[in-house]
Amino acid sequence: IKLVMAVIRPDKLAEVKRGLAEVGAPSLTVTNVSGRGSQPAKKGQWRGEEYTVDLHQKVKIECIVADIPAEDVVDAIREAAHTGEPGDGKIFVLPVEAAVQVRTGKEGMTAV
Amino acid sequence: IKLVMAVIRPDKLAEVKRGLAEVGAPSLTVTNVSGRGSQPAKKGQWRGEEYTVDLHQKVKIECIVADIPAEDVVDAIREAAHTGEPGDGKIFVLPVEAAVQVRTGKEGMTAV
């Protein structure tokens, strides 16, 4: 069992959800986050004052997968989230040791 | 050290907090999230227009535990979060390699 965690552009969420459903991994958890990658902070102006935007609004999605290979899920997210411009995001894979479905009490891969 | 991560119904949070305290694991971090499991999207009507609710409001809780077995924490959450209806949520366990308490600088199991 793996946790595929991705931080993507908010306006790519619908496309990513579609890509995940198509690859057979429709379940996901979505969190509004902000963040920065390696790009330098962006400077803006507001009423004549200069300010720095250093945290950008992003969406974090978490998909726990068992029967679908994590690589397929990563590929589906990468394709759906891609624009080619800086800020497209990152995808990480973490190990998961156990899973339980609350309604049924099912455990392990069948719980995911 | 383990991270027990659960996505539950928002209106079960109080009961889950009580269950965790009773099992000796009161510490937790709570995040407002939305998500979907394996159930099909729900259709609704608004001013004559049909729309699809495909992300449901949920609460994510994260409990890092060291001295209490992760299984006991999982069981406490499962019992407190259970209604028997679809949408009750999922619980996952991830490995944690290190922990530090910021105030004291304590490390490892005593930091959790």
Added chain:
Amino acid sequence: IKLVMAVIRPDKLAEVKRGLAEVGAPSLTVTNVSGRGSQPAKKGQWRGEEYTVDLHQKVKIECIVADIPAEDVVDAIREAAHTGEPGDGKIFVLPVEAAVQVRTGKEGMTAV
């Protein structure tokens, strides 16, 4: 590759971001969360009614690091987030098995 996850005081975020940039790990993802550690719930009064504040506003930061040792990142966060008062927060390190940068398709340590 490691995930350094920290839950800190919201008013320490700017200092922590500075500390991370200084240690060469500027990338991070920030989430508004609430939580409780081991301290007892705080009692308050509102219009004559007593109530209990048992979840405190915190900020969760997640830094995935590859070329910088996780320990250095942990130390940078610990120093920047420290006040010495209860509630300063916790830092955890989790293993990460894979990373992909969406824009370039880069994988592994160079993707972080």
